Amino acid sequence: MPELPEVETLKRQLQRTIVGKKISQVIVLREKSFQGNPKEIIGKKIIEVERRAKILIIKLTGNLHPATYNYLIIHLKLTGQLIYQSKANKHTRVIIEFSDKSRLYFNDLRVFGWIRIIKTKNEKQKMKNNFGPEPFSQEFSAGYLKNIFSKTARAIKLVLLDQQLISGIGNIYSSEALWKAGIRPTKQARKLSNLEIKKLREAIIMVLEKGIESGGASDNTYRQLNGMSGQYQKHFLVYERDGKKCRKCQNIIKRIKIGGRGTFYCPKCQR
DNA sequence: AGTATCCTGGAA
DNA sequence: TTCCAGGATACT
Numbered sequence: 001m002p003e004l005p006e007v008e009t010l011k012r013q014l015q016r017t018i019v020g021k022k023i024s025q026v027i028v029l030r031e032k033s034f035q036g037n038p039k040e041i042i043g044k045k046i047i048e049v050e051r052r053a054k055i056l057i058i059k060l061t062g063n064l065h066p067a068t069y070n071y072l073i074i075h076l077k078l079t080g081q082l083i084y085q086s087k088a089n090k091h092t093r094v095i096i097e098f099s100d101k102s103r104l105y106f107n108d109l110r111v112f113g114w115i116r117i118i119k120t121k122n123e124k125q126k127m128k129n130n131f132g133p134e135p136f137s138q139e140f141s142a143g144y145l146k147n148i149f150s151k152t153a154r155a156i157k158l159v160l161l162d163q164q165l166i167s168g169i170g171n172i173y174s175s176e177a178l179w180k181a182g183i184r185p186t187k188q189a190r191k192l193s194n195l196e197i198k199k200l201r202e203a204i205i206m207v208l209e210k211g212i213e214s215g216g217a218s219d220n221t222y223r224q225l226n227g228m229s230g231q232y233q234k235h236f237l238v239y240e241r242d243g244k245k246c247r248k249c250q251n252i253i254k255r256i257k258i259g260g261r262g263t264f265y266c267p268k269c270q271r
Numbered sequence: 272a273g274t275a276t277c278c279t280g281g282a283a
Numbered sequence: 284t285t286c287c288a289g290g291a292t293a294c295t
Contacts, residue, residue: 032278077290110280161290
């Protein structure tokens with residue numbers, strides 16, 4: 001579930017909570033959830049926390065030259081949670097303990113998520129370069145979208161989910177943005193008009209901003225760093241509203257599948 | 272471009 | 284008991 005707004009919420013909360021702390025212990029309860037040797041990060045301090053697409057990057061002190069750093073890369077995938085000062089439950093996969101005895105719990109019901117150690121800035125940069133532009137960046141312009149859309153016959157919904165083309169949009173916010181822009185999710189990307197592209201770009205930025213303001217969407221497993229739910233699910237425009245009335249035109253919202261993913265739209269006002 | 276797959280648990 | 288789920292990738 002965690003998409004850009006959910007991961008950004010955690011990034012901001014981690015930044016003001018764990019920066020400066022020293023890792024004293026790493027407990028791996030499920031091998032698959034931690035890639036690399038957990039002993040390698042013991043004794044290291046958290047320098048800063050950043051986000052790229054749906055990934056968290058925690059910068060750590062290195063152990064050789066002062067200018068070398070290590071990085072912890074975290075992908076929450078569908079059901080990952082990062083909770084600070086909680087206690088373990090049956091879905092806890094990794095516990096990171098700091099020297100002040102406070103703890104960060106990585107819970108992940110479906111075990112698709114992971115934590116990974118990256119040892120060089122170069123490797124981190126390479127990882128970051130695999131993603132398309134961030135929606136809040138200058139690069140994410142109508143011109144850029146027009147260019148990538150023109151090259152594909154895929155449905156617009158699938159293009160929005162493609163992390164190599166655009167960073168951070170997942171199943172929830174793609175449905176939300178397409179509804180706001182009045183575009184049918186099945187429409188071929190290359191067939192969008194300039195006006196539709198402009199509207200879609202603005203809609204994407206607006207729904208992601210609203211998501212961040214709401215602390216993310218917690219209709220299911222997502223939680224903020226303190227364990228509390230996000231609130232965006234209370235503001236869903238179309239997502240999970242199948243069978244209900246469209247908020248714009250009162251028509252009934254439909255649910256279909258695109259690329260195997262549940263997709264919600266209004267047949268009347270999304271063309 | 273479409274489907275299976277990694278896992279677990281809740282809903283149907 | 285079967286079906287389905289917010290991500291991403293490896294297949295055909």
